[in-house]
Amino acid sequence: MQEPAKARSKNQRHLLVGLVPVVITIVMATIIHEAVEYFFGYRWPLLFTITLYISVYLIGDRTVKWLLGAEKVEVESHPGVHWPRSGPAGQAGNVVVLLAFVPSSLLTLLNPLQLLHNIRQFLGQLKAAARLVEMGGDLADYKNKARYRLPFDGSWLTYNGGQSPEISHSWNLLAQRYAYDFVIADEEFGRHQGKGNRLAEYLCYDQPIVAAADGVVVSVVDKIRDGLLVGYGLANFLCRNLAGNHVIIKHAEGEYGFYAHLVRNSIGPKAGDKVARGQQVGRCGYTGQTLEPHLHFHLQDQPEFYQSLGLPIQFTELEIDGQAADENFKLARGHRVVSLTP
DSSP: OOOHHHHHHHHHHHHHHHHHHHHHIIIIIHHHHHHHHHHHOOOOOHHHHHHHHHHHHHHHHHHHHHHHTOOOOOOOOOGGGGSOOOHHHHHHOHHHHHHHHHHHHHHGGGOHHHHHHHHHHHHHHHHHHHHHHHTTSOOTTOOOSSOBOOSSSSEEEEEEOOSSTTTOSOTTSGGGTTOEEEEOOOTTOOOBSTTSOSGGGBTTTTOEEEOSSSEEEEEEEOOOOBOSSTTTTOOOTTOSOTTOEEEEEEEETTEEEEEEEEOTTOOOOOTTOEEOTTOEEEEBBOBSSOSSOBEEEEEESSSSSTTOOEEOOOBOSEEETTEEOOTTOOOOTTOEEEEOOO
16 A cells, blocks of 8 residues: 555646646637737637647647656557447548547537536546545555446447556546446457448447446436537537436445446436346447447446546456456456346
8 A cells, every 4th residue: 555645646646647738728728829819810720720729738748747757657559459440530541530530629629518527527536636545545456345247238349448557448537547438349340330420330329228236326417419420530529528428326335337428318217216237227329528339337436427536346247258257357448248147
């Protein structure tokens, strides 16, 4: 166990390295943009605006890492680099995906609702970092209070996530440190049929999502529309909620399941309702900030998303890559999983 002062410093540094450049970009680039227009009457072309945001982000990112002495984390190559890209943009190649994703991502900085969510995330995770220190600074050996099954039936692919810094979903975002993204993929890891430019072509889209354990629903968001054109590599710069439609369920004291990116109007239970393990709670969708349909699932220690700490989860009664899994097995990206729960 780390000493409290060292643990606090390390956790705060990780958090600041990840989030401060975003805040700097939002504030400084907006000030520059508006000041030039106000004092000089110059209206920025869209390309210049995008270039401004990229430049400010790169400068801010490097500066923050230098000032905070950020530790370098060796990230393992994602197995997805060998999987086929989705949609027309993916078939056109990585350069096309990049040209679509980067400009649309920067446009999210002009969305006041996403700005608000980023600020809430930044402030909330500072509180979470302090709480992590109180819990010892390391949750790697955390044992679940409830027994969790996979939040779906059938065979799915663990597209993203793991329980170490090298393979984590988002190690510097404490709420999502132990999160997983799940999709359905064929034997060649393709996630859709046809061209992949229609939601109905995606294998996981509209599939039932079930409660991972018994619990009580604490909050529901269910009115968010689908994202922008699927399959073209566009970040959803118009979305009103980063998680899209989602449900948070209290499964045990200090353990809340977070089920995100669900289909609009698909969440049946309401806040206060009891749900049973394996009961359908929604359908896999394409809402919020996502490039293709998938289920985002994680366990957190509080009902409020932005102030929570992500918790490791041990799934029970499942098959991993064709073999029955031990309950202590740590699920990671690239694993194909099947629930053995009837």
